[in-house]
Amino acid sequence: MSLLSLNSMKTNIGQYAVLHDVTLEVPEGGVFVLLGRNGAGKTTTLRSIMGLWQPSPGSVLFKGQDITAMHTADIARLDIAFVPENMGVFGGLTVEENLILATAKGRFDPARLKRIYELFPALETFWTKQAWALSGGQKQMLAVARAIIEPRALILIDEPTKGLAPAIVDAMADAFREIAQNTTILLVEQNFEFAKSLGRDMAVIDDGRIAHSGTMADFAADTALQDRLLSLSA
Numbered sequence: 001m002s003l004l005s006l007n008s009m010k011t012n013i014g015q016y017a018v019l020h021d022v023t024l025e026v027p028e029g030g031v032f033v034l035l036g037r038n039g040a041g042k043t044t045t046l047r048s049i050m051g052l053w054q055p056s057p058g059s060v061l062f063k064g065q066d067i068t069a070m071h072t073a074d075i076a077r078l079d080i081a082f083v084p085e086n087m088g089v090f091g092g093l094t095v096e097e098n099l100i101l102a103t104a105k106g107r108f109d110p111a112r113l114k115r116i117y118e119l120f121p122a123l124e125t126f127w128t129k130q131a132w133a134l135s136g137g138q139k140q141m142l143a144v145a146r147a148i149i150e151p152r153a154l155i156l157i158d159e160p161t162k163g164l165a166p167a168i169v170d171a172m173a174d175a176f177r178e179i180a181q182n183t184t185i186l187l188v189e190q191n192f193e194f195a196k197s198l199g200r201d202m203a204v205i206d207d208g209r210i211a212h213s214g215t216m217a218d219f220a221a222d223t224a225l226q227d228r229l230l231s232l233s234a
């Protein structure tokens with residue numbers, strides 16, 4: 001059984017049909033990458049999983065449970081975290097306060113905090129600094145740290161490398177590899193090199209439909225398919 005199954009999901013936003021037919025099987029463990037051009041429907045797919053948009057028709061199954069009509073807060077309580085493209089950190093709060101708010105009981109598990117410091121040393125350095133003063137990369141690290149401050153079964157991450165310097169992207173890749181050892185990551189990306197280095201399984205969404213799915217190794221070897229689906233050469 002897959003960890004997450006999206007079945008013929010169709011999502012309208014107001015009067016606009018954005019997802020036409022999204023069917024995906026995300027296995028447990030590792031990084032699953034969802035690629036696609038601008039406006040293809042990647043963010044809408046993640047928001048539909050989180051209950052922020054309501055797919056109809058179609059269904060979302062998590063560990064076999066139908067979560068399609070559940071409220072976002074109840075979906076989050078199933079240990080599914082969402083790191084949105086705008087990162088969702090509180091600029092006026094310190095790093096510590098941002099992380100406290102991401103816990104259920106306002107307390108840190110010392111072992112998890114230690115792991116976060118190891119993954120993202122900058123967060124320990126800037127522990128008492130307000131988040132608005134962090135660099136873009138540090139804000140992204142804080143956003144990911146908020147998602148893993150408690151145990152998660154699945155993390156949805158929307159374009160975490162956007163606008164980041166190459167050295168930060170490399171650090172992020174190392175952190176994701178470590179996180180994916182005991183948490184499944186569904187990663188939306190446009191940075192193909194980053195995605196390629198992380199993904200085991202992948203899919204491409206185009207115009208609200210899954211245009212391709214398979215292993216990253218096969219997709220990475222097929223430059224004609226990449227060009228057709230991602231316009232990488234454009």
Ligand SMILES: Nc1ncnc2c1ncn2[C@@H]1O[C@H](COP(=O)(O)OP(=O)(O)OP(=O)(O)O)[C@@H](O)[C@H]1O
Pocket residue numbers: 013014016018036037038039040041042043044045190
């Ligand atoms: N709130 C909204 N109202 C109307 N249309 C929207 C809304 N949000 C997204 N769309 C449209 O839905 C389509 C898919 O958007 P979505 O954000 O899912 O794409 P994406 O693949 O994540 O793109 P990008 O890589 O540019 O973030 C786009 O055509 C977008 O304009």
